[in-house]
Structures are given as C-alpha cells and as structure tokens.
Amino acid sequence: MFLKPLxxxxxxxxxxxxxxxxxxxxxxxxxxxxxxxxxVFWIYEFRxxxxxxxxxQADLEREFRxxxxxxxxxxxxxxxxxxxxxxxxxDTYRTNLKYPQIxxxxxxxxxxxxxxxxEEKQMKDWGRNLGGKSARYCKGTYRAALQYAGERAxxxxxxxxxxxxxxxxxxxxxxxxxxxxxCK
Numbered sequence: 727m728f729l730k731p732l733x734x735x736x737x738x739x740x741x742x743x744x745x746x747x748x749x750x751x752x753x754x755x756x757x758x759x760x761x762x763x764x765x766v767f768w769i770y771e772f773r774x775x776x777x778x779x780x781x782x783q784a785d786l787e788r789e790f791r792x793x794x795x796x797x798x799x800x801x802x803x804x805x806x807x808x809x810x811x812x813x814x815x816x817d818t819y820r821t822n823l824k825y826p827q828i829x830x831x832x833x834x835x836x837x838x839x840x841x842x843x844x845e846e847k848q849m850k851d852w853g854r855n856l857g858g859k860s861a862r863y864c865k866g867t868y869r870a871a872l873q874y875a876g877e878r879a880x881x882x883x884x885x886x887x888x889x890x891x892x893x894x895x896x897x898x899x900x901x902x903x904x905x906x907x908x909c910k
Contacts, residue, residue, distance in 0.1 A: 775810040782891050783808035783815070789868065790815035790889045793835050796828060802883050816888030825859050825874040828885050832861070832872045841865045842907035844900075849873065864909035867891060 733744035787806050795801065799819040806815045821828065833843060841863040849858030857876030862869065873886045900909070 771810045779808040779810050779813055779892075783813040786813050786815045786868065786889050786891060789839070789865070790817075790887075792839050793832075793841075793870075793887070793889075795819065795887070796821055796823065796831050796885075799823075799885075812890070812892035814888060814890045814893065816886060816890075818883035818886045821884050823884075824877075825857075825885075828874060829859075829861055829872065832887065836863050836870060839865075841870055842909070844904045844907040844909055849876070851876075851879065864904070864907055866908075867910045869893065869909075 731741070733741055735741050783806060790806075795817070796819065799821040802818040802820060804815075804817045808814070829846075836843070842865070843861060843863050845862040847860050847862075848855070849860050850856075851858065855876075856879040857874075858879060859874045859876075861872040863872075864870070868889060868891050870889045871887070873888075875881050875884055875886075
C-alpha cells in the first residue's frame with residue numbers, strides 16, 4: 727500500500743509527516759466544501775425561489791394598487807422590489823391630515839380589500855418621540871403597514887404605506903391579535 731509509508735516508518739513507529747499532510751488536506755478541503763455548499767445553495771435559491779418571488783411581487787403590486795390612496799395626498803416615491811424570499815410595494819405621501827384621519831381612511835380601505843388590523847404601535851426615531859405611529863395589517867401571509875411620521879418629524883413625507891411578503895423577522899413574536907386576525 728503506497729500510503730502506509732506516509733503514516734508509518736519502516737520500524738512501525740508513527741510518521742508525523744503523514745499527520746501533517748492529512749491535516750493540511752482536511753484544512754484545505756473544508757473551505758472548498760463550504761464554497762461548493764454555498765454555491766449549490768445559491769443556485770437552488772435563485773432557480774427554485776426567484777420565480778415564485780417575482781410572482782408574489784406582481785401580486786403585491788396588484789394588492790397595493792387595489793387600495794386607494796388617501797384623497798388629496800401627494801405620492802412621493804413608489805417602490806417595488808423582491809428578493810428570493812421577500813417582496814415589497816410601498817409609497818410615501820404628503821398630506822395635511824393628522825394620523826386619526828389617515829388611519830380611519832386606511833382602516834376602511836383595507837377592510838374593503840380583505841385586510842385585518844392586528845396591531846398599532848407608537849414609533850420612535852432613535853429614541854425620540856416625534857409623534858409617529860404605525861398600524862399593521864395582514865391578509866394571509868401578506869402584511870401591510872401604515873406608518874405616520876409624526877407631527878414633529880421632518881422626513882419630507884407625512885405617511886408611508888406598504889404591502890410586503892417575507893419581511894417578518896425570524897424571531898418576531900406576534901401579539902395575540904395577530905393570530906386572532908387570521909394572519910399566517
């Protein structure tokens with residue numbers, strides 16, 4: 727056997743050179759194996775999931791456009807995008823109305839389109855309370871968010887509205903109303 731001299735000397739004692747060679751091979755193969763696994767994962771991710779995400783993005787865009795924006799609000803920046811397991815359609819708006827009026831309008835619009843409110847939160851900007859609020863809705867695995875910047879905010883927009891899929895945090899804990907609303 728041609729490998730035996732690498733690990734054992736003629737007198738039967740262990741040859742340390744063989745251990746070193748074996749260690750170098752193993753250490754050299756681990757990065758190669760990780761690289762191959764990473765490439766296989768990305769090929770699968772893009773071939774299997776990308777087409778579905780593109781379909782979901784188109785559906786989200788239809789959902790977004792089915793929800794009438796607040797009358798007299800000025801749309802600032804529409805954005806639509808997707809990755810292999812996420813999709814988003816959003817816009818920011820300027821209006822003179824305050825949060826209760828904006829929220830009431832979107833509650834009605836979203837309910838008409840099959841969405842359910844499950845949460846409202848006060849928003850802070852780096853710990854500062856600028857009067858911002860966020861209302862969150864769901865429709866199956868889709869999410870909608872109405873974000874009010876706040877009376878003291880100066881972002882160039884007054885509120886934002888978005889619909890999304892797959893943007894939930896991995897360890898996000900949902901409140902009980904999330905499940906009662908039929909969210910998935």
